[in-house]
Amino acid sequence: MIVKACISGLSRLLIIPTSLLTIAIGATYSAVAQNKLYNPVALPPSNEVRDQLTENDIPTGQGGFARDYLVKFTKGDNVAIDLTSDSFDAMVMLLAADGTTISENDDGPDGTTNSLLFTRIKATGTYVVRVRAFGETGVGNFRLKVTRLRPA
Template structure:
């Protein structure tokens, strides 16, 4: 007759396992979407790559976080020699406040103007038109003074 061998397998309560996995998932989710804060000089020189947010149109996007006040009038300039740019200003809830594809000079650079109605955090999305790829770009946010 063979002896029965018992293996010691740790038994982890399901509740504890779910809590641990939930904490790992929450940490991972926090790293998934993190808009880049715009510094006080309101200018960014950066690069759009295939590691950024897929747009679903074959291109990619990168988001920046900026605080704006009610009554602010802003001009947002996005320039690139590497891709056809689109700039979008979004409210914290993800709704589009304003968007521009091409600037008034007829180039593929983008410029948009907007008057801010509510104080809060806004997202500026830099993206390439369609599948035009990525590359280096400059983003500038100017708060316009009323006359």
């Protein structure tokens, strides 16, 4: 009876460290997996890209998908971000490094579903330009161009 009680107590002691080890490994794996999942692409030096929005991109939580591009701006830059697509209703967003939305645009001034965003940068740093479809669905080819506007 004493041996049975000791074995029962020992198995309880082993379950707790094993459970903690499992939790620690799971949390580490999750953190590594999250880092691999989100990997925004640096905008090329031309500040223009032709790409494709797919169902393998970032889920927006609203049924659609998004693709992110990194771009560096300097305080005081005036920028125009032009997003065009014949495949989906284009929406462009400018996000700060912490993920907050600086500005966004769904439809450009030409009456189409393309997007044109004008903004002035308030702080030097790396920003995210997010390409997405307006609404729940939309994938396909697009062209993104970022222009730093110069005074005349």
